[in-house]
Amino acid sequence: MTILLLADGVSWLESLLEHLFVGPVWPASILAAVVLALVLISLLGAFSPDFGLGGPDLDAGVDLDAGVDIDPGVDVDAGVPVDAGGEMGTGVDGHGHHVSGDLLGGLTAATMRAVHLDRVPLMVWLAVFALFFWVLSFVLWFEFDVRHYRPTLWTSLLLTIRNGVIAVVLTRFTTAPLHRLLIPPTHLHRTALVGGTAVVETSTVDDTFGRARYATNAAPLLIDIRTSGQPIAKGSRIRILRYDAAENVYYVEADEAASP
Incomplete structure (x- = not known):
C-alpha cells in the first residue's frame, strides 16, 4: 500500500513538472517562482526588493522615477x-x-510611463504581470497552442513573446486605478x-x-x-x-x- 502511494506521489509530481515546464509555460513558471520567492522573503522582512525604483532613479530621459x-x-x-x-x-x-543617449532615454521613460512603471511600485507591477503571464501561458498552451505547435525552442520563444505582450497590456489596465491614486511626479x-x-x-x-x-x-x-x-x-x-x-x-x- 505504501509503495503504491509513493508511486502515485512520484507520478503526480512528474505530471505537474511536465505541465509547468513545457513549451512557453516554463519561462512563465520560472518568473512566477522568482517573484513569489521575492514577495515571501520581503514579507519576512529579511529583504526589501527595490530594484532602484523604490527611491529616486534618474534615467537618461531626465525623468526621476520616484516622483x-x-x-x-x-x-x-x-x-x-x-x-x-x-x-x-x-x-x-x-x-x-x-543624441542616441537622449533618444534611448526618452523611449525608456515613455515606455515606463505607458505601462505605469513611472508611479506603480515595481514589485506590485511585477507580481501582477507574473500572475497574468503564467495564467495566459498555461491556459493558451493547453487549450489552444498544443494542438497547433510543437514545443520547440523557437516556437516557445515566439509564444512567450506573444504571452508577454498580452500580459503587459493586462497589467497596464489592472494597475490603472493604483496609478491614478499615487502622487504624480513633481517637476524640478x-x-x-x-x-x-x-x-x-x-x-x-x-x-x-x-x-x-x-x-x-x-x-x-x-x-x-x-x-x-x-x-x-x-x-x-x-x-x-x-x-x-x-x-x-x-x-x-x-x-x-x-x-x-
Whole structure:
C-alpha cells in the first residue's frame, strides 16, 4: 500500500513538472517562482526588493522615477552623474551632447510611463504581470497552442513573446486605478532649485569644490556647488543663488537665517 502511494506521489509530481515546464509555460513558471520567492522573503522582512525604483532613479530621459523630474546639473543620491545634455553615464562632459543617449532615454521613460512603471511600485507591477503571464501561458498552451505547435525552442520563444505582450497590456489596465491614486511626479528643473536651501555634504565648499544634499519629496539629490565668498563647512545649510550652465554647478551662500 505504501509503495503504491509513493508511486502515485512520484507520478503526480512528474505530471505537474511536465505541465509547468513545457513549451512557453516554463519561462512563465520560472518568473512566477522568482517573484513569489521575492514577495515571501520581503514579507519576512529579511529583504526589501527595490530594484532602484523604490527611491529616486534618474534615467537618461531626465525623468526621476520616484516622483521627481529634473534637468541637468543634478546627481541622484546614489551618486549617478548627469551630464549637461541630460544624459546619465554616457561619458559625455558638460559641453557634450549624445543624441542616441537622449533618444534611448526618452523611449525608456515613455515606455515606463505607458505601462505605469513611472508611479506603480515595481514589485506590485511585477507580481501582477507574473500572475497574468503564467495564467495566459498555461491556459493558451493547453487549450489552444498544443494542438497547433510543437514545443520547440523557437516556437516557445515566439509564444512567450506573444504571452508577454498580452500580459503587459493586462497589467497596464489592472494597475490603472493604483496609478491614478499615487502622487504624480513633481517637476524640478535646474532653475527651480534656485532660491532653495540644501545641506553641505563635503568637508568644505569653496570656489573650486563642493557638493550639497537637496531635499525633495523623494530621496535627496546631490548637487555640485561653489561659493565665491568664505568657505562653508560641512553640515551647514546653504541657499542656492544661481545655476551656471557653463560649469554645470550651482553657486551658493551660507543661509544666515538657519544659523543659530
